[in-house]
Amino acid sequence: PTIIRLKEKVSPHQNTKAQQTHSTMPSYAEQPSIAVEVLSASVGGAFSSSALYPLELLKTKVQAAEASSSTDEEKDDGDDDNDSSSTGNGTIALAKRIYDKGGISAFYAGVETSAIQSATEKALYFFAYTGLKNAYALTTASNRIGTLPNLALGCAAEWAHLPITLPIDCLTTKIQTDKSGKGAFTLLCAMLSEKGLGGMYKGVQAYTILCFKPAIQYTVYEQIKRIMLVARQKKNQRYRGGAGDTLSSAEAFLLGMVSRTIATVLVFPYIRAKVMMQSGSDEKKKSIGSMMGEILKEGGMKGLFQGLGPELTRGVLSAALMMMMKERIGWAVGKVIDGR
Numbered sequence: 001p002t003i004i005r006l007k008e009k010v011s012p013h014q015n016t017k018a019q020q021t022h023s024t025m026p027s028y029a030e031q032p033s034i035a036v037e038v039l040s041a042s043v044g045g046a047f048s049s050s051a052l053y054p055l056e057l058l059k060t061k062v063q064a065a066e067a068s069s070s071t072d073e074e075k076d077d078g079d080d081d082n083d084s085s086s087t088g089n090g091t092i093a094l095a096k097r098i099y100d101k102g103g104i105s106a107f108y109a110g111v112e113t114s115a116i117q118s119a120t121e122k123a124l125y126f127f128a129y130t131g132l133k134n135a136y137a138l139t140t141a142s143n144r145i146g147t148l149p150n151l152a153l154g155c156a157a158e159w160a161h162l163p164i165t166l167p168i169d170c171l172t173t174k175i176q177t178d179k180s181g182k183g184a185f186t187l188l189c190a191m192l193s194e195k196g197l198g199g200m201y202k203g204v205q206a207y208t209i210l211c212f213k214p215a216i217q218y219t220v221y222e223q224i225k226r227i228m229l230v231a232r233q234k235k236n237q238r239y240r241g242g243a244g245d246t247l248s249s250a251e252a253f254l255l256g257m258v259s260r261t262i263a264t265v266l267v268f269p270y271i272r273a274k275v276m277m278q279s280g281s282d283e284k285k286k287s288i289g290s291m292m293g294e295i296l297k298e299g300g301m302k303g304l305f306q307g308l309g310p311e312l313t314r315g316v317l318s319a320a321l322m323m324m325m326k327e328r329i330g331w332a333v334g335k336v337i338d339g340r
Contacts, residue, residue, distance in 0.1 A: 034134070036333050037126040044325035045122030046115045048318040053114055054107035055317070057098075058091055059310030062177040064279035091310050110175035113184055116167040122322070124161035125214060132156060140285035144226075147219060154215025162207060167200035168239050170278050177279040203274035205288040210270050221255055221323065228255075246331045247322050256323030264315050268305045269295075269304040271311065 041051065049056070098106050132153045137143055145153070174187050182190070192197050225247060264271075273291045286294075295303045 040330035049118035055314035129157035156331035256320035260319030
């Protein structure tokens, strides 16, 4: 009887301790599946990029206006799409000139390259980001990742895909700002013959800061998403499992808009300088710092933020669409792959 009573006293303590140990140790199954993240991000990225490509084209032309006006090419055609007057007359006037010159198809020049670039970038980013997050969770024995570690992981994930995606990004920018009507392959050959492989990495210096853009965007998104889901589960226990593990389409869309806006405004001067470097054809090699200095000298702070409106319009809608698609696709693919 004494032994039985002892077991009864010890047993609850052991059970509680076991439960505490189990709750602090993250299960691999609880970590995001890399396959789910990569597939959903890739499809979402390609879809949002293609759907909003006309806005992408317009914002690139506006941002590259100064770079184009500084070359001899601006003298060739008074009504050129990339001349500096496009900024003064506004984005709508620029869109009208593009339409008058080439019709609807002119707004989709280079859409295939952009879709490939976006799908590849998102797939590689989330492959690295999810893998790093899972490794961090297993190393620290915690499913919760703080803001600063999340930013660091996001920056590392951004640099992981640049060797592959930056050349595609550079080619896409060249297609969007080209005035000769050459095809993607012809422009690629011209870029390689002029500058070699190094020419495909124009503006890479900007990524010392631009790597924070997706890091800030997805950190804000993930942190707010986690708070929302935890609050939802506390409010109503029936949300555990199933659709309660993800945001609704409307929630993901709005949260994607907010997170992208914050990230874009913070790093936009570097985005402008990168586009100008990629679209320009100047012989002498400029650093990102000297390019920003030129912009500041010629246009002041307003020049640094030239094209912010189109960038926000396209970027915010693109991020919102991508995150909405990613949440929905991720939930559906997760049920198939992981049996969730």
